[in-house]
Amino acid sequence: MVRGRRLLLVAAVVAIVAAACGGGGSELQAKADACKVDEVDGDLSLYNWSEYIDPELVEKFKATYGVEVTETFFESNESMLAQVEAGGAVYDLVVPSDYMVDIMRQEGLLVKLNREAIPNLANLDPKFTNLPFDPGNEYSAPYLWGTTGIGFSYDVVDDAADLTWGLIFDPELSAPFAGKISLLDDEREVFAAALKYLGYSVNSKDEKELQEATELLKAAKDRVATFTSDSFEDLLVAGEVVIAHGWNGDFFSAFDEADAWEELGYGIPKEGGVAWVDNMAIPTTAEHVCTAQTFINFILDPENGAQLAEWNYYASPNAKANELIDPEMLSDPAVYPPPEVFEKLEFLEDLGDFATKYADAFTEVKS
Numbered sequence: 001m002v003r004g005r006r007l008l009l010v011a012a013v014v015a016i017v018a019a020a021c022g023g024g025g026s027e028l029q030a031k032a033d034a035c036k037v038d039e040v041d042g043d044l045s046l047y048n049w050s051e052y053i054d055p056e057l058v059e060k061f062k063a064t065y066g067v068e069v070t071e072t073f074f075e076s077n078e079s080m081l082a083q084v085e086a087g088g089a090v091y092d093l094v095v096p097s098d099y100m101v102d103i104m105r106q107e108g109l110l111v112k113l114n115r116e117a118i119p120n121l122a123n124l125d126p127k128f129t130n131l132p133f134d135p136g137n138e139y140s141a142p143y144l145w146g147t148t149g150i151g152f153s154y155d156v157v158d159d160a161a162d163l164t165w166g167l168i169f170d171p172e173l174s175a176p177f178a179g180k181i182s183l184l185d186d187e188r189e190v191f192a193a194a195l196k197y198l199g200y201s202v203n204s205k206d207e208k209e210l211q212e213a214t215e216l217l218k219a220a221k222d223r224v225a226t227f228t229s230d231s232f233e234d235l236l237v238a239g240e241v242v243i244a245h246g247w248n249g250d251f252f253s254a255f256d257e258a259d260a261w262e263e264l265g266y267g268i269p270k271e272g273g274v275a276w277v278d279n280m281a282i283p284t285t286a287e288h289v290c291t292a293q294t295f296i297n298f299i300l301d302p303e304n305g306a307q308l309a310e311w312n313y314y315a316s317p318n319a320k321a322n323e324l325i326d327p328e329m330l331s332d333p334a335v336y337p338p339p340e341v342f343e344k345l346e347f348l349e350d351l352g353d354f355a356t357k358y359a360d361a362f363t364e365v366k367s
């Protein structure tokens with residue numbers, strides 16, 4: 001469905017819901033606006049990426065505030081959006097990436113944050129408080145950030161400095177790894193890899209460039225063992241793949257668990273990759289908006305923020321948390337990329353109606 005039609009549909013649904021409960025969205029907003037610091041108004045339904053929070057932090061939140069936390073998981077921004085739009089389940093808090101925050105706020109799917117209930121917003125690094133997808137953190141608060149690149153076995157790549165997306169897309173270079181390559185099951189990320197290899201922007205709205213990337217992916221597919229966003233790191237550790245497209249922190253957590261730092265590596269290919277920020281946001285399907293804001297404030301606490309980042313090896317957007325994070329992790333260029341690496345990274349952006357073309361092309365690649 002094109003974005004325009006989807007917008008209309010969402011607008012119609014919002015109008016019906018608003019009529020049915022005499023205020024609907026704005027009633028929920030008024031509730032959120034009235035929440036106090038540390039107030040809870042029921043249990044928390046958390047809809048998050050898989051393996052993205054230390055279970056001990058969830059336990060601490062439950063014990064501190066006397067509420068239950070129900071966790072459900074998604075593997076891509078698009079699948080999360082579909083669930084929220086479907087409205088079949090209550091989610092008090094979701095964790096969309098940058099471009100998806102933009103889409104959701106434009107579609108009226110997010111509740112505005114009440115800054116008075118979330119004083120720990122002040123702990124954020126100013127670099128993360130005015131990003132284009134949500135200027136001033138009106139609808140979202142950053143959770144963690146990271147990069148998308150290639151996890152590899154030192155059996156096939158000597159050095160992270162030699163990385164190129166050609167290991168996946170160049171027929172000759174990638175031939176030795178046929179059947180031992182995995183790609184993320186993610187329409188924007190997979191096209192970002194192909195577009196970067198071709199020297200284009202990850203946010204290309206050029207039909208010809210998208211077509212070229214589609215052909216490249218279709219040709220590479222014979223060598224791809226699987227598209228996965230939740231087991232790429234395990235497949236690499238198990239030796240079932242030797243080249244894996246994926247997210248830095250998930251690789252590092254797996255390397256750590258398997259004590260495999262000597263055998264396995266991660267890096268950003270020389271052509272560049274994706275940088276992303278994931279964010280906490282409250283969808284208009286929420287019921288417990290005070291608990292949700294208390295949870296955001298809890299995560300933005302310096303100690304909790306440091307524990308969150310250290311548990312899964314992702315970088316923290318929280319300046320006060322960074323003061324507490326292990327200096328070794330802070331100085332690790334694979335977790336906190338230095339400016340010369342950052343220069344090669346691009347953030348994914350909302351593509352408006354053009355996004356459907358990526359979705360259709362991804363279906364074509366996978367079919």
Ligand code: N2P
Nearest residue numbers: 049050051052247250
């Ligand atoms: C969680 C990885 C989420 C990062 N396992 C993707 N933005």
